[in-house]
Amino acid sequence: MIPQEIIRRKRDGEELGPADINSFIAALAAGQLSEGQIGAFAMAVWFKGMSREETVALTLAMADSGDRLQWTDIDRPIADKHSTGGVGDNVSLMLAPIAAACGLAVPMISGRGLGHTGGTLDKLESIPGYMITPDAELFHKVVKDAGCAIIGQTGALAPADGRLYAVRDVTATVDSIPLITASILSKKLAAGLETLVLDVKVGNGAFMADRAQAEILARSLVEVANGAGVKTSALITDMNEPLADSAGNAVEMRNCLDFLAGGKAETRLQAVVLAFAAEMLVKSGIAASSGEADGMARRALSSGRAAEVFARMVSMLGGPADLVENPDRYLVRAPVEKPVPAARSGWLAACDARGIGVSVIDLGGGRRHPKDRIDHRVGFSELLPLGTRVNAGDPIALVHAADEAAAEKAAAALAAHYRITEDRPEPTPVITGLI
Structure with a gap:
């Protein structure tokens, strides 16, 4: 050659x-x-x-450039989900235990924050003791015994992707559809999956701001994954506002625990989580229809079984066994929490989701350089959804910051990221397509 x-x-x-x-x-x-x-x-x-x-x-x-995981001793369908990244997107944290509680095995290999988007691993590192890179034996044991494990990529899985991506990152070739497709799917194939669902985000807070480009990427991912032998589908979801009502690391972990306790019902976040759970269950043959699958996922959540799976996963990977019951004991709060007042009265009509993600980085909750340390305490919580009516001075979010100056700066930036109008905006569906 x-x-x-x-x-x-x-x-x-x-x-x-x-x-x-x-x-x-x-x-x-x-x-x-x-x-x-x-x-x-x-x-x-x-x-x-x-x-x-x-x-x-x-x-x-x-x-094939590294190890391929084998799950021959697990008698559950092996399934996973991948997101192209967004702001306040902590779907994986709740989806994996819900899917596992419904009978799937979910070996979820996740990543860190990239650009303005948050990373699942950074959020999990808010939990004291949680091991994001366990050895292969422990990873296998957690998936088998708990039903799911969310960890980071090891050097043994698809190592060619790591070297190619490092060069792409500095040669302005990251945004190539074939290279994005191969990068995402090579790690999923190496994980030994049977089925995969993809969350391709579109909007001002996504890497794909254009709907046509998002559909091209989704079709490429679905066609290539199916061509490689993994049953795959993709949902296109809206990222023109943060998906959760929190953006950061520890604040999104709190959001996750609230969700698993039933505290986020009838939200955009719940709609996405349940839609992906249903797609995973139908694709894997656990459920015969989306309606049946939705009911299974809702029961796993309302019964507490999903929270139990999450707690077992955290404990087996080195985290505290009572995190679900006592989050305040382990998830450290920022020393300054400051409300962000609405600049005027009216309707929250639009926001710059990417700008909100950048503001989290400015607070210290993300990286400007690969070796930067993250302050897991900082971010935003209690973000009001678009379509909410507010009066001037009403809080539209809560800033979590390391000091008063950072809180003031972040509050001003966040307020500027929202547009408030006199007319009520038309609601936007959070799930906009299936491929």
């Missing part, structure tokens, strides 16, 4: 065969390619694209 020949052929718009792609990715994983060659390949793909067959081959090659 001559790397520059594969790069040249892709640069010239030729379709690469599986053998070419396999040999290139094998060399990448073995450290036999220079960063220049990897970057040139990524840029050629960015400009020329890939066919469905090429993207399937790239995904499989990256999945």
